[in-house]
Amino acid sequence: MICLVVIAMMQAVLDMAQEEVDRGGLPFATIVVNAQGEIIARAVNTVADSHDPTDHAEIRALRIATQKLQSSDLSGHEVYAIGYPCPMCLAALKLAKPKKVYFALALKDKNKFMKQAKYALPMEQVKDKQEKALDIFKLWSSSQLKPHASTTEHVRHKRTQPASLLVRSHADF
Numbered sequence: 168m169i170c171l172v173v174i175a176m177m178q179a180v181l182d183m184a185q186e187e188v189d190r191g192g193l194p195f196a197t198i199v200v201n202a203q204g205e206i207i208a209r210a211v212n213t214v215a216d217s218h219d220p221t222d223h224a225e226i227r228a229l230r231i232a233t234q235k236l237q238s239s240d241l242s243g244h245e246v247y248a249i250g251y252p253c254p255m256c257l258a259a260l261k262l263a264k265p266k267k268v269y270f271a272l273a274l275k276d277k278n279k280f281m282k283q284a285k286y287a288l289p290m291e292q293v294k295d296k297q298e299k300a301l302d303i304f305k306l307w308s309s310s311q312l313k314p315h316a317s318t319t320e321h322v323r324h325k326r327t328q329p330a331s332l333l334v335r336s337h338a339d340f
């Protein structure tokens with residue numbers, strides 16, 4: 168049985184989605200609620216404005232919540248999305264491990280309005296670099312098992328790097 172709090176939280180999501188549609192946007196909204204019942208993140212889909220295909224409401228809400236918590240772990244939190252999440256958001260939600268995800272619109276009904284993702288992504292493994300990639304993973308794995316001062320320092324340093332720096336270093340790579 169769904170409690171009144173859940174109904175109220177979902178109504179807040181619907182209100183956000185309604186506002187988006189009224190302003191010519193997409194009908195997507197997500198909120199993240201902590202164990203105390205406080206909304207710690209709310210987001211809508213901004214792909215049309217940012218041109219970032221990952222800017223779905225769920226992903227953006229996860230980014231806001233995890234930034235606020237300074238943790239990628241949303242254990243104990245609940246996520247409310249207007250519809251059953253797309254495969255990308257579903258995967259991201261699984262990584263964040265919230266206590267529960269609520270949605271109002273079933274996948275089959277949502278799909279009636281969405282263009283199906285029929286693009287077959289061409290992918291290929293660069294086998295010549297398989298061993299080198301494996302070495303990097305082995306190195307990372309062994310450093311996890313035997314943490315020493317410099318590793319801890321390195322991790323701490325990386326964590327305190329501003330997001331802009333991380334993005335730049337990734338782009339340089």
Ligand SMILES: [Zn+2]
Pocket residue numbers: 223224225252253254255256257
């Ligand atoms: Zn999505």
